Amino acid sequence: MxxxxxxxxxxxxxxxxxxxxxxxxxxxxPSRISEKTCRTILETAKRLGYIPDPMARxxxxxxxxxxxxxxxxxxxxxxxxPYTMQVIQGIGTVCENHGYTLTxxxxxxxxxxEAVRNAAVDGLITMGMTVDMDIVSVMQTRLLPYVTIDGxxxxxxxxxxxxxxxxxxxxxxxxxxxxxxxxxxxxLSSDAFAKEGQPDSVPSKRMQGFRRALAEHNLQLSxxxxxxxxxxxxxxxxxxxxxxxxxxxxxxVVAMSDIVAIGCMLACKEANIQVPSDMSVVGxxxxxxxACITPPLTTISQPSxxxxxxxAEALFRILNKEELASAHMQVPYTLIRRESLADRKN
Amino acid sequence: MxxxxxxxxxxxxxxxxxxxxxxxxxxxxPSRISEKTCRTILETAKRLGYIPDPMARxxxxxxxxxxxxxxxxxxxxxxxxPYTMQVIQGIGTVCENHGYTLTxxxxxxxxxxEAVRNAAVDGLITMGMTVDMDIVSVMQTRLLPYVTIDGxxxxxxxxxxxxxxxxxxxxxxxxxxxxxxxxxxxxLSSDAFAKEGQPDSVPSKRMQGFRRALAEHNLQLSxxxxxxxxxxxxxxxxxxxxxxxxxxxxxxVVAMSDIVAIGCMLACKEANIQVPSDMSVVGxxxxxxxACITPPLTTISQPSxxxxxxxAEALFRILNKEELASAHMQVPYTLIRRESLADRKN
DNA sequence: CTGAAAGCGCTTACAG
DNA sequence: CTGAAAGCGCTTACAG
Numbered sequence: 001m002x003x004x005x006x007x008x009x010x011x012x013x014x015x016x017x018x019x020x021x022x023x024x025x026x027x028x029x030p031s032r033i034s035e036k037t038c039r040t041i042l043e044t045a046k047r048l049g050y051i052p053d054p055m056a057r058x059x060x061x062x063x064x065x066x067x068x069x070x071x072x073x074x075x076x077x078x079x080x081x082p083y084t085m086q087v088i089q090g091i092g093t094v095c096e097n098h099g100y101t102l103t104x105x106x107x108x109x110x111x112x113x114e115a116v117r118n119a120a121v122d123g124l125i126t127m128g129m130t131v132d133m134d135i136v137s138v139m140q141t142r143l144l145p146y147v148t149i150d151g152x153x154x155x156x157x158x159x160x161x162x163x164x165x166x167x168x169x170x171x172x173x174x175x176x177x178x179x180x181x182x183x184x185x186x187x188l189s190s191d192a193f194a195k196e197g198q199p200d201s202v203p204s205k206r207m208q209g210f211r212r213a214l215a216e217h218n219l220q221l222s223x224x225x226x227x228x229x230x231x232x233x234x235x236x237x238x239x240x241x242x243x244x245x246x247x248x249x250x251x252x253v254v255a256m257s258d259i260v261a262i263g264c265m266l267a268c269k270e271a272n273i274q275v276p277s278d279m280s281v282v283g284x285x286x287x288x289x290x291a292c293i294t295p296p297l298t299t300i301s302q303p304s305x306x307x308x309x310x311x312a313e314a315l316f317r318i319l320n321k322e323e324l325a326s327a328h329m330q331v332p333y334t335l336i337r338r339e340s341l342a343d344r345k346n
Numbered sequence: 347m348x349x350x351x352x353x354x355x356x357x358x359x360x361x362x363x364x365x366x367x368x369x370x371x372x373x374x375x376p377s378r379i380s381e382k383t384c385r386t387i388l389e390t391a392k393r394l395g396y397i398p399d400p401m402a403r404x405x406x407x408x409x410x411x412x413x414x415x416x417x418x419x420x421x422x423x424x425x426x427x428p429y430t431m432q433v434i435q436g437i438g439t440v441c442e443n444h445g446y447t448l449t450x451x452x453x454x455x456x457x458x459x460e461a462v463r464n465a466a467v468d469g470l471i472t473m474g475m476t477v478d479m480d481i482v483s484v485m486q487t488r489l490l491p492y493v494t495i496d497g498x499x500x501x502x503x504x505x506x507x508x509x510x511x512x513x514x515x516x517x518x519x520x521x522x523x524x525x526x527x528x529x530x531x532x533x534l535s536s537d538a539f540a541k542e543g544q545p546d547s548v549p550s551k552r553m554q555g556f557r558r559a560l561a562e563h564n565l566q567l568s569x570x571x572x573x574x575x576x577x578x579x580x581x582x583x584x585x586x587x588x589x590x591x592x593x594x595x596x597x598x599v600v601a602m603s604d605i606v607a608i609g610c611m612l613a614c615k616e617a618n619i620q621v622p623s624d625m626s627v628v629g630x631x632x633x634x635x636x637a638c639i640t641p642p643l644t645t646i647s648q649p650s651x652x653x654x655x656x657x658a659e660a661l662f663r664i665l666n667k668e669e670l671a672s673a674h675m676q677v678p679y680t681l682i683r684r685e686s687l688a689d690r691k692n
Numbered sequence: 693c694t695g696a697a698a699g700c701g702c703t704t705a706c707a708g
Numbered sequence: 709c710t711g712a713a714a715g716c717g718c719t720t721a722c723a724g
Contacts (some may be wrong), residue, residue: 008716008717008718009717009719010717018717020717020719021719021720022717022721024719052718053716053717053718055717055718056716056717056718056719057717057718057719058718059716059717059718060717060718060719061718061719110721144721165718237710270712
């Protein structure tokens with residue numbers, strides 16, 4: 001079976017005595033031919049083991065029937081982040097409803113741009129994209145529709161976001177209201193796609209929110225108190241260890257991502273530092289683990305599945321040449337207070 | 347930009363004054379043409395905004411550069427299970443290394459068979475597949491290579507498994523050794539793909555292991571003590587509620603999957619039943635949540651990423667016409683004892 | 693109801 | 709080094 005060749009539409013046409021046209025109709029639009037012809041053709045197909053080649057069909061119809069999700073990091077990291085996984089879930093559900101598959105696209109030969117040039121999909125969803133990135137011009141050149149989640153909104157960049165600046169402000173307010181003053185921020189590196197100094201990128205927005213709250217308390221963040229982490233558990237742990245070198249310990253670590261916050265907490269556990277009595281930790285995203293870890297993590301809850309769903313639905317609307325109600329979709333967030341943040345006022 | 351047509355290789359050939367052949371070489375094998383020609387062509391391409399169409403290229407080369415992962419349930423459930431996600435991670439890493447994308451394939455119009463007929467991929471990885479399923483004959487007809495994880499090994503079915511019967515036996519031995527006798531099994535429904543009564547399917551194997559251990563203690567499982575759940579948190583919770591109706595409560599729930607076990611524990615928490623003092627619960631898979639939930643879950647640890655990795659590597663070996671060292675790969679498991687299982691001997 | 697033929701956008705064996 | 713032409717396996721407008 002493995003060695004032989006698959007029959008093509010030509011074989012079925014010849015063997016059944018009808019034309020290629022008829023064979024094609026038998027599979028795609030039986031009403032165009034007589035029942036008898038259809039039956040004969042389908043029987044011949046079954047006998048010879050013929051299944052129309054999806055690639056040839058899609059090529060002819062100029063479509064892929066697949067949506068691409070560009071992995072922001074190498075597979076190992078991207079899929080390790082429950083937040084990303086939730087986003088993928090939301091996208092996947094919409095794809096399923098539309099009869100599409102969901103293609104996960106890792107960097108190709110280390111290059112995300114290469115991956116986009118070669119992506120065999122009808123449209124792309126990305127995370128953290130800015131309009132001036134190389135991949136955007138590639139998508140535009142390829143006339144590939146795209147939507148970004150947690151990216152920088154722009155006229156040419158349909159996007160799904162929460163109010164990152166405000167959410168971060170709220171979080172920092174809570175931390176400050178709890179009596180913390182010696183604060184370290186575990187920031188996100190602008191990720192794989194990002195260029196330097198995007199003032200509207202999500203990490204920047206969050207930093208702005210933190211700073212605004214601090215400023216209102218006449219505090220500011222020195223560079224020493226900002227550590228940059230990749231969005232992975234391991235890098236969170238690394239940051240955590242680094243923070244634990246300090247004496248005295250900061251009273252609170254404010255992380256831009258739960259996975260990083262949890263990495264920090266791991267480092268604490270390993271060093272026998274008690275959270276929150278020795279040091280508080282707060283996160284961002286409200287992944288499932290945030291609730292079930294000990295102590296439970298104070299964090300910002302984002303509707304991650306909803307973000308994926310909205311992005312995918314917008315993309316399908318673009319594919320269908322429908323109007324977008326708004327190119328910049330916003331979803332609500334919630335501040336969730338749990339035990340990882342100690343009250344230092346008393 | 348959205349409305350206009352993309353230039354094709356013909357446009358570049360005409361505009362640059364060279365042949366299609368030369369244009370093709372410029373992109374794929376520059377050594378075949380002079381440097382000057384190559385430069386001219388690439389400049390023309392850039393000027394006109396030409397990027398070779400991946401679909402046409404793949405069609406011509408008879409390949410997709412993508413591996414398919416057949417989702418065993420609807421997207422919502424499949425991607426909600428951390429075990430499945432880990433498997434996908436393992437597969438994804440291998441795809442990345444090979445320069446392939448990973449296509450997640452949900453049922454098409456509710457039909458998995460339809461999805462396989464139309465899958466635009468070079469090979470497929472599935473979970474829980476048996477050789478006599480419809481999709482297997484579709485894959486064979488399409489000459490699509492495939493590998494199954496947690497499926498039923500067969501000559502025509504390359505597979506990756508743990509020793510499910512033995513692992514389940516070990517688990518039940520532990521439960522019995524801890525003094526439990528009133529035991530309820532939360533079994534997995536043979537899933538979306540399965541036909542009735544597969545004696546070699548993973549759920550059957552696990553049941554056999556449970557029964558062997560019970561038999562050695564002169565116990566057997568009445569039908570009343572077997573509840574079948576879908577592999578989801580929600581269905582675990584449903585099963586949990588059902589179990590909590592019983593008086594007296596069973597002393598231990600033995601689940602075939604952590605996600606179901608955790609669903610049960612949720613039901614307990616909601617009903618104010620203490621695990622493990624009122625009732626013990628054990629699971630299977632050792633997903634991350636198993637360790638961080640309260641109380642931590644006793645379970646069987648499976649190397650889930652490794653399973654995905656092995657399956658994908660086997661698939662690529664088949665694609666490259668290499669020999670498989672073995673068509674039936676086995677990975678080791680570990681029994682992990684945590685607090686969700688009470689000791690009733692004392 | 694049926695079929696011959698052009699077309700989708702590439703690759704590549706072959707000839708020069 | 710370069711190009712004309714066949715081929716990958718389908719779909720579909722058009723004519724009968």
